[in-house]
Amino acid sequence: MSESTSFHMTPDEFRTFGYAVIDWIADYQQRVESLPVMSQVQPGDIRAMLPAHPPAHGEAFADILADIDRVILPGVTHWQSPNFFAYFPANASGPAILGDLLSSGLGVQGMLWLTSPACTEVETHMLDWLVEMLALPEKFMSTSTGGGVIQDSASSATLTALLAARERATNFTVNRSGGTGKLVAYATSQTHSSLEKAMMIAGLGRQNLRLIDVDATFAMRPDALADQIARDRADGLTPIFVCATVGTTSSNAIDPLPAIGEICQRERLWLHVDAAMAGTAALCPEFRWIHAGLEHADSYCFNPHKWMFTNFDCDAFFVADRKALIDTLSILPEYLRNEATKTGAVIDYRDWQIPLGRRFRALKLWFVIRHYGVEGLQFHVRQHVQMAQQFAEWVRASDDFELAAPVPLNLVCFRHKGGDAINQQIMDRINRSGDLFFTHTRLDGKLTLRMSIGQTHTQMEHVQRAWTRIQEETRKLVQGQAARIQN
Amino acid sequence: MSESTSFHMTPDEFRTFGYAVIDWIADYQQRVESLPVMSQVQPGDIRAMLPAHPPAHGEAFADILADIDRVILPGVTHWQSPNFFAYFPANASGPAILGDLLSSGLGVQGMLWLTSPACTEVETHMLDWLVEMLALPEKFMSTSTGGGVIQDSASSATLTALLAARERATNFTVNRSGGTGKLVAYATSQTHSSLEKAMMIAGLGRQNLRLIDVDATFAMRPDALADQIARDRADGLTPIFVCATVGTTSSNAIDPLPAIGEICQRERLWLHVDAAMAGTAALCPEFRWIHAGLEHADSYCFNPHKWMFTNFDCDAFFVADRKALIDTLSILPEYLRNEATKTGAVIDYRDWQIPLGRRFRALKLWFVIRHYGVEGLQFHVRQHVQMAQQFAEWVRASDDFELAAPVPLNLVCFRHKGGDAINQQIMDRINRSGDLFFTHTRLDGKLTLRMSIGQTHTQMEHVQRAWTRIQEETRKLVQGQAARIQN
Numbered sequence: 001m002s003e004s005t006s007f008h009m010t011p012d013e014f015r016t017f018g019y020a021v022i023d024w025i026a027d028y029q030q031r032v033e034s035l036p037v038m039s040q041v042q043p044g045d046i047r048a049m050l051p052a053h054p055p056a057h058g059e060a061f062a063d064i065l066a067d068i069d070r071v072i073l074p075g076v077t078h079w080q081s082p083n084f085f086a087y088f089p090a091n092a093s094g095p096a097i098l099g100d101l102l103s104s105g106l107g108v109q110g111m112l113w114l115t116s117p118a119c120t121e122v123e124t125h126m127l128d129w130l131v132e133m134l135a136l137p138e139k140f141m142s143t144s145t146g147g148g149v150i151q152d153s154a155s156s157a158t159l160t161a162l163l164a165a166r167e168r169a170t171n172f173t174v175n176r177s178g179g180t181g182k183l184v185a186y187a188t189s190q191t192h193s194s195l196e197k198a199m200m201i202a203g204l205g206r207q208n209l210r211l212i213d214v215d216a217t218f219a220m221r222p223d224a225l226a227d228q229i230a231r232d233r234a235d236g237l238t239p240i241f242v243c244a245t246v247g248t249t250s251s252n253a254i255d256p257l258p259a260i261g262e263i264c265q266r267e268r269l270w271l272h273v274d275a276a277m278a279g280t281a282a283l284c285p286e287f288r289w290i291h292a293g294l295e296h297a298d299s300y301c302f303n304p305h306k307w308m309f310t311n312f313d314c315d316a317f318f319v320a321d322r323k324a325l326i327d328t329l330s331i332l333p334e335y336l337r338n339e340a341t342k343t344g345a346v347i348d349y350r351d352w353q354i355p356l357g358r359r360f361r362a363l364k365l366w367f368v369i370r371h372y373g374v375e376g377l378q379f380h381v382r383q384h385v386q387m388a389q390q391f392a393e394w395v396r397a398s399d400d401f402e403l404a405a406p407v408p409l410n411l412v413c414f415r416h417k418g419g420d421a422i423n424q425q426i427m428d429r430i431n432r433s434g435d436l437f438f439t440h441t442r443l444d445g446k447l448t449l450r451m452s453i454g455q456t457h458t459q460m461e462h463v464q465r466a467w468t469r470i471q472e473e474t475r476k477l478v479q480g481q482a483a484r485i486q487n
Numbered sequence: 488m489s490e491s492t493s494f495h496m497t498p499d500e501f502r503t504f505g506y507a508v509i510d511w512i513a514d515y516q517q518r519v520e521s522l523p524v525m526s527q528v529q530p531g532d533i534r535a536m537l538p539a540h541p542p543a544h545g546e547a548f549a550d551i552l553a554d555i556d557r558v559i560l561p562g563v564t565h566w567q568s569p570n571f572f573a574y575f576p577a578n579a580s581g582p583a584i585l586g587d588l589l590s591s592g593l594g595v596q597g598m599l600w601l602t603s604p605a606c607t608e609v610e611t612h613m614l615d616w617l618v619e620m621l622a623l624p625e626k627f628m629s630t631s632t633g634g635g636v637i638q639d640s641a642s643s644a645t646l647t648a649l650l651a652a653r654e655r656a657t658n659f660t661v662n663r664s665g666g667t668g669k670l671v672a673y674a675t676s677q678t679h680s681s682l683e684k685a686m687m688i689a690g691l692g693r694q695n696l697r698l699i700d701v702d703a704t705f706a707m708r709p710d711a712l713a714d715q716i717a718r719d720r721a722d723g724l725t726p727i728f729v730c731a732t733v734g735t736t737s738s739n740a741i742d743p744l745p746a747i748g749e750i751c752q753r754e755r756l757w758l759h760v761d762a763a764m765a766g767t768a769a770l771c772p773e774f775r776w777i778h779a780g781l782e783h784a785d786s787y788c789f790n791p792h793k794w795m796f797t798n799f800d801c802d803a804f805f806v807a808d809r810k811a812l813i814d815t816l817s818i819l820p821e822y823l824r825n826e827a828t829k830t831g832a833v834i835d836y837r838d839w840q841i842p843l844g845r846r847f848r849a850l851k852l853w854f855v856i857r858h859y860g861v862e863g864l865q866f867h868v869r870q871h872v873q874m875a876q877q878f879a880e881w882v883r884a885s886d887d888f889e890l891a892a893p894v895p896l897n898l899v900c901f902r903h904k905g906g907d908a909i910n911q912q913i914m915d916r917i918n919r920s921g922d923l924f925f926t927h928t929r930l931d932g933k934l935t936l937r938m939s940i941g942q943t944h945t946q947m948e949h950v951q952r953a954w955t956r957i958q959e960e961t962r963k964l965v966q967g968q969a970a971r972i973q974n
Contacts, residue, residue, distance in 0.1 A: 022509060043830075058863050059857045059858065064582070075608065090844075093495060094496030113530065118560075129541040177695070178670070193823075204690060370542055
């Protein structure tokens with residue numbers, strides 16, 4: 001092969017194939033509602049369609065794209081279907097996808113300010129905008145003592161906060177010479193599992209995570225927290241960290257930040273507030289009560305990639321004292337030294353996160369905020385909350401179903417009064433039908449169904465159909481049982 | 488606003504705006520060579536162009552896109568320019584960008600097999616393909632005891648490997664009850680800084696990272712490693728982990744895996760091999776010698792997002808014993824339980840990584856491998872190596888410059904013989920000119936220039952021009968100094 005040989009896609013080919021991919025996605029957006037929401041394949045089905053060996057020679061792009069329909073689609077659970085009510089939303093949108101596409105096209109590394117100043121500065125600016133949009137405490141602004149950064153996920157935000165807490169509490173001793181196994185963190189049984197994982201990763205040990213009792217709304221009991229801290233101190237342990245949740249994964253429970261915050265302040269513990277899904281609600285003034293007490297927090301995160309129309313990954317993580325974070329994670333090898341970093345006039349985001357490399361994720365956030373405007377984001381978030389409230393009304397009015405937890409925002413936890421078995425059957429049968437997809441949790445020891453409402457294109461008609469479908473499947477099940485008993 | 492109000496981008500608008508973004512990127516690919524490689528802005532310049540407050544109302548997409556040229560481009564350091572020779576390559580390509588676009592469009596979460604089976608199965612399959620393409624040890628195949636997973640970066644791969652090593656060595660004691668500060672890891676001064684960061688994150692302490700002496704090629708001295716392990720054991724410490732590098736960031740030094748591997752086997756230490764950039768070379772049989780001894784490794788990673796035409800993030804991380812990894816990172820809360828996971832018939836990649844959430848990154852890898860074919864990837868990697876070898880020849884033939892390290896592959900470390908000051912000036916002046924962008928390191932205490940050759944579209948003409956430019960700038964500097972001395 002001569003030196004002028006090239007296997008690269010030319011810009012003109014990129015244009016042609018790029019249009020085709022854009023068309024594919026636009027078509028997908030139009031038909032996703034008609035596809036079975038939960039993938040119906042069995043383990044191994046998708047792999048069985050892939051060639052055992054990599055291709056020796058390049059293939060035509062049309063053949064590659066055709067395989068998205070043939071091979072991939074059957075194996076996709078459609079998170080972008082308006083009938084997706086499982087787990088939590090991961091609601092993408094046109095402007096987010098296109099902002100992310102530009103990020104891929106520019107292909108910059110944002111590990112240092114110098115390696116692409118715009119990547120850092122737009123990110124800092126967007127995170128400041130978010131402070132204003134959600135009316136978060138001023139101290140989280142970059143113009144104050146703190147600042148924001150995009151993390152891949154709330155899991156990583158929690159880990160990062162825990163590390164900063166660990167180092168602040170030990171005067172950087174663990175960073176220097178390793179852990180002691182005597183540092184304690186606090187949460188509840190309803191806190192996201194990523195905290196237990198973070199305790200393991202950070203070398204603190206999951207035994208040193210105390211699960212504080214919750215009240216009837218599944219929110220942390222501050223009195224129980226204070227008691228446990230006192231017991232641990234009496235045992236010679238060092239309390240360092242509390243993770244409070246605004247909107248737990250299970251049931252959207254909201255830990256009482258004012259009381260927890262006061263305890264943390266008194267006891268000098270790092271307070272991290274995880275509002276992964278629910279935080280977005282604070283776009284609307286009427287929902288900002290969820291953040292009451294947030295002024296006590298040392299760090300906070302929410303995920304625009306859950307409920308703010310921004311595709312994964314985009315967790316917005318804020319700290320009140322950026323120095324504590326940077327001192328915890330900073331490493332400066334020779335090959336990354338440069339004048340801008342040396343002067344301290346710039347942010348180098350590699351010191352705000354676990355990995356070194358980072359892509360230009362702020363672009364998609366910028367596109368989303370500008371496309372919708374604050375007004376547009378508020379409108380759709382309000383709609384989602386209204387739909388969930390309506391669904392909760394239907395459950396309340398039903399003889400057979402009951403609410404299993406309060407419904408502060410867009411998640412409804414409910415169950416058939418007939419016990420775990422029938423709830424499991426209702427869920428499994430509907431999910432297998434592909435009509436909609438919803439998942440479960442366990443509250444008060446009982447299997448509980450969850451309707452998580454927040455997909456971009458979910459409208460009242462989808463929620464109405466879901467409720468009809470659940471009632472219909474329940475009737476069939478109950479009638480089937482009655483028939484079996486009679487026979 | 489009525490219930491039918493919507494601020495969303497319609498599929499048809501997405502089509503129109505999507506074409507515009509594709510056009511923008513195609514145009515960018517055509518003109519990137521003409522742009523100053525290193526961004527010329529000062530700290531704060533980009534932020535100053537952004538509105539202080541978020542927009543209350545949505546803006547037209549055309550206005551948003553226009554700001555990519557007006558606001559963003561001046562602040563971009565062009566990693567996709569063929570004149571980019573700094574740090575390491577982050578070489579994107581058309582098929583990668585389009586595969587990633589589809590991932591954004593599908594918007595699936597791949598944390599569990601169930602949440603999109605194709606996301607997991609294509610990833611497992613692609614990583615198996617990579618084992619075959621690089622002729623890696625069989626044990627890294629998913630069909631064996633091990634398997635591969637995509638991590639965001641080599642930093643995260645190193646951290647993940649270190650955690651598994653920590654738990655294997657302590658019978659999961661640290662996960663349970665926290666660290667002891669007596670676990671020791673080994674690397675060299677040339678090992679990537681992410682290992683020191685991982686030691687801190689994992690609660691092991693950076694004092695417990697031993698930097699083993701290197702030989703004249705900046706590679707680890709196995710005898711020094713064995714000695715240090717013996718000393719640490721004598722001191723009552725527990726050696727657990729060695730990170731060997733195939734192609735260090737500074738100078739592409741290659742640690743001797745066969746000897747290191749034997750020591751690790753004898754001493755029962757976890758051997759992690761970091762081949763972040765250089766690993767890609769093993770696509771070509773003639774470069775596979777870099778992996779000699781890899782059969783001793785417990786884990787291995789390389790970054791298709793560096794030198795294999797796949798945009799960030801895409802680090803391919805392999806373990807020989809997937810059980811050790813899963814046992815280290817697994818957490819299973821009620822809301823993630825499902826039948827497929829319970830049967831153990833599937834992989835849930837959340838247990839292979841730090842975060843919980845994950846996007847469909849295997850798509851871009853699949854697109855790249857199929858578009859280029861193994862042949863195409865080999866061809867371009869060979870070209871890059873040839874260019875670097877040619878550049879090294881020019882340096883060797885020069886009276887004023889010298890090589891500072893061996894040049895096994897695509898990175899040339901060199902310096903002007905006149906000392907640090909002139910090297911710093913050559914680099915700063917050329918980088919400020921925007922003609923090309925290259926960076927430095929320090930070897931044997933001396934400032935050393937690095938030509939890292941691996942951008943997708945770099946051709947011999949660009950490398951030739953870079954060398955001409957370096958010589959020209961040097962002449963100017965030397966003449967300027969001579970003139971000042973005469974005056």
